[in-house]
Amino acid sequence: GENVEQHPSTLSVQEGDSAVIKCTYSDSASNYFPWYKQELGKRPQLIIDIRSNVGEKKDQRIAVTLNKTAKHFSLHITETQPEDSAVYFCAASRDQAGTALIFGKGTTLSVSS
Amino acid sequence: DAGVIQSPRHEVTEMGQEVTLRCKPISGHDYLFWYRQTMMRGLELLIYFNNNVPIDDSGMPEDRFSAKMPNASFSTLKIQPSEPRDSAVYFCASCSASTDTQYFGPGTRLTVL
Numbered sequence: 001g002e003n004v005e006q007h008p009s010t011l012s013v014q015e016g017d018s019a020v021i022k023c024t025y026s027d028s029a030s031n032y033f034p035w036y037k038q039e040l041g042k043r044p045q046l047i048i049d050i051r052s053n054v055g056e057k058k059d060q061r062i063a064v065t066l067n068k069t070a071k072h073f074s075l076h077i078t079e080t081q082p083e084d085s086a087v088y089f090c091a092a093s094r095d096q097a098g099t100a101l102i103f104g105k106g107t108t109l110s111v112s113s
Numbered sequence: 114d115a116g117v118i119q120s121p122r123h124e125v126t127e128m129g130q131e132v133t134l135r136c137k138p139i140s141g142h143d144y145l146f147w148y149r150q151t152m153m154r155g156l157e158l159l160i161y162f163n164n165n166v167p168i169d170d171s172g173m174p175e176d177r178f179s180a181k182m183p184n185a186s187f188s189t190l191k192i193q194p195s196e197p198r199d200s201a202v203y204f205c206a207s208c209s210a211s212t213d214t215q216y217f218g219p220g221t222r223l224t225v226l
Contacts, residue, residue, distance in 0.1 A: 034213070034214070034215075042219075043204065043217040043220055044204070046214050049213070049214070089155075093213070100146075100158050100161060102158070103155060105155040
């Protein structure tokens with residue numbers, strides 16, 4: 001089955017710096033890769049996703065890149081702000097709506113001002 | 114739309130008691146997922162349904178766990194008998210067949226003493 005590894009487990013940056021979180025997956029059939037943000041005591045919420053037919057996707061300060069050959073994908077946050085502090089989860093699935101998402105273990109991002 | 118609704122939000126029970134967690138998915142969504150979140154194991158998929166039919170229950174930890182979806186607007190996750198190691202936050206999520214975005218409910222924080 002699919003296995004998703006996520007690094008680092010914790011990341012501390014200064015406000016305004018960039019943050020990068022990396023994930024690798026094992027199932028070459030996976031082709032949908034969402035990223036979720038979870039604030040303390042809250043539910044996970046989708047912030048960006050990418051499909052295997054695209055190498056990069058950007059939404060304001062957030063971008064995701066995908067390397068299918070190497071089976072890894074990354075989340076990039078630029079100009080970090082204190083409100084970016086949260087736990088970020090990557091996930092992978094074989095696409096088709098509803099197919100099970102396998103999550104990474106999460107990265108706790110702390111942005112200090 | 115009110116989003117995914119879960120009840121109760123918090124549950125404290127004693128070992129050996131039966132626990133029932135409830136979920137109402139977003140209206141029109143075909144898929145419903147149950148996840149468990151702990152510090153040690155992260156976010157784990159327990160089971161998911163498509164059109165009220167269980168598709169994959171391989172994540173259900175043991176026979177003490179059972180899930181049902183009697184209609185499109187309601188699902189339950191039951192633990193009988195409960196054990197302290199079942200203490201976790203249980204999330205329900207739903208999505209539609211036309212998109213892959215899973216929307217999470219607020220979660221139920223379960224504590225088994």
